[in-house]
Amino acid sequence: MENKVLVTRSSMPPYEEYTEMIKKLWDSHWLTNMGEYHNQLEKELIDFLKVPKVSLMSNGHMALEMAIQAMNLPAGSEVITTAFTFVSTTHAIVRNGLKPVFCDITMDDYTIDVSKIEDLITENTSAIIPVHVYGNLCNVDEIQRIADKYRLKVIYDAAHAFGVEKDGIGVGNFGDASIFSFHATKVFNTIEGGAVTFNNADIGEKLYNLKNFGIRSEEIVVDVGANAKMNEFQAAMGICNLRHFEEEIEKRKKVIECYEENLCRNDGIRLMERKENVKSNFAYFPILVEKEGKRDYIYSALKAENIYSRKYFYPLTSDQACFKNKYKNVKLDNARYVSNRILVLPLYADLKVDEIEKICRIVNQTIGEGI
Numbered sequence: 509m510e511n512k513v514l515v516t517r518s519s520m521p522p523y524e525e526y527t528e529m530i531k532k533l534w535d536s537h538w539l540t541n542m543g544e545y546h547n548q549l550e551k552e553l554i555d556f557l558k559v560p561k562v563s564l565m566s567n568g569h570m571a572l573e574m575a576i577q578a579m580n581l582p583a584g585s586e587v588i589t590t591a592f593t594f595v596s597t598t599h600a601i602v603r604n605g606l607k608p609v610f611c612d613i614t615m616d617d618y619t620i621d622v623s624k625i626e627d628l629i630t631e632n633t634s635a636i637i638p639v640h641v642y643g644n645l646c647n648v649d650e651i652q653r654i655a656d657k658y659r660l661k662v663i664y665d666a667a668h669a670f671g672v673e674k675d676g677i678g679v680g681n682f683g684d685a686s687i688f689s690f691h692a693t694k695v696f697n698t699i700e701g702g703a704v705t706f707n708n709a710d711i712g713e714k715l716y717n718l719k720n721f722g723i724r725s726e727e728i729v730v731d732v733g734a735n736a737k738m739n740e741f742q743a744a745m746g747i748c749n750l751r752h753f754e755e756e757i758e759k760r761k762k763v764i765e766c767y768e769e770n771l772c773r774n775d776g777i778r779l780m781e782r783k784e785n786v787k788s789n790f791a792y793f794p795i796l797v798e799k800e801g802k803r804d805y806i807y808s809a810l811k812a813e814n815i816y817s818r819k820y821f822y823p824l825t826s827d828q829a830c831f832k833n834k835y836k837n838v839k840l841d842n843a844r845y846v847s848n849r850i851l852v853l854p855l856y857a858d859l860k861v862d863e864i865e866k867i868c869r870i871v872n873q874t875i876g877e878g879i
């Protein structure tokens with residue numbers, strides 16, 4: 509294995525399949541602004557994700573910023589969220605002029621601990637923004653119960669959860685809106701890209717305005733919007749990748765099964781459990797290394813062999829320089845425990861069995877060595 513093994517590798521359709529699609533753009537000269545491919549992808553995603561409505565965006569982060577903005581939450585109000593996530597989640601809240609209130613996570617699946625949400629609610633709380641981290645479904649029923657009781661909006665960061673279903677219900681149906689990321693590193697990509705799924709037509713109108721300068725017709729601007737449109741090259745990539753998605757997921761599943769087979773007897777690490785009623789997208793393979801300090805040791809041992817794992821998510825977003833000591837100081841015992849011990853191993857459809865076995869050998873060996 510002379511080559512580097514990175515934590516992920518972007519899924520790409522056969523070259524000719526994509527070039528065939530974009531050839532049409534040279535004929536039409538229509539490159540962006542809700543073009544044909546944009547509209548086609550939006551329709552295909554409504555079917556695929558089993559959701560009522562989809563609004564495509566330039567990327568997942570803008571999808572999140574705009575989904576939050578579309579809820580018209582009171583300026584400066586508090587939003588309950590988690591710090592064990594990609595920093596985008598917290599950025600989107602703060603960039604909307606809202607205050608993040610960090611809730612702890614569960615040790616089961618690293619999603620928001622619903623038993624700790626109600627204690628954080630004050631008269632200034634306006635929304636809950638949970639994360640389906642690694643594609644693990646949050647406790648959506650309990651979150652909705654709490655949201656209904658206190659009249660809060662719920663926006664899911666479903667950036668990791670493309671294609672996930674609970675009892676046959678698409679993940680994008682929960683809460684007031686959900687956002688997805690179609691970044692090159694995610695299970696489904698449009699190079700860069702994202703989407704908001706939602707049910708309410710007013711939210712759809714608001715999102716349309718926000719992503720296109722608030723322009724409704726040639727001479728009429730109705731809202732103070734930004735620019736977050738998905739272009740035709742992105743949409744064409746999405747249409748191609750969607751055709752191969754199920755195949756990719758099957759391959760990823762095999763990679764994960766191979767990992768599990770080689771690591772399950774190692775009692776120094778904890779693996780994620782899958783739930784019976786949840787259709788997984790096999791997006792990530794995190795291991796939790798129980799012994800303090802050992803995670804970094806494994807990370808370095810892999811790196812020495814040109815294998816690049818990632819400490820997703822370390823540090824917690826609440827500990828990052830731009831947020832530290834700025835918001836309510838809540839105890840995040842589980843989040844901190846997990847963040848200090850989690851390691852995401854390389855995972856992509858074409859990861860070879862001998863590569864997986866080598867990674868597992870290194871993990872199993874180093875766990876008994878050193879500190």
Ligand SMILES: *Cc1c(COP(=O)(O)O)cnc(C)c1O
Nearest residue numbers: 567568569594596667689690691
């Ligand atoms: C990737 C990601 C985002 C941002 O999506 P982009 O498409 O990269 O802008 C937001 N939240 C989480 C949890 C992510 O992993």
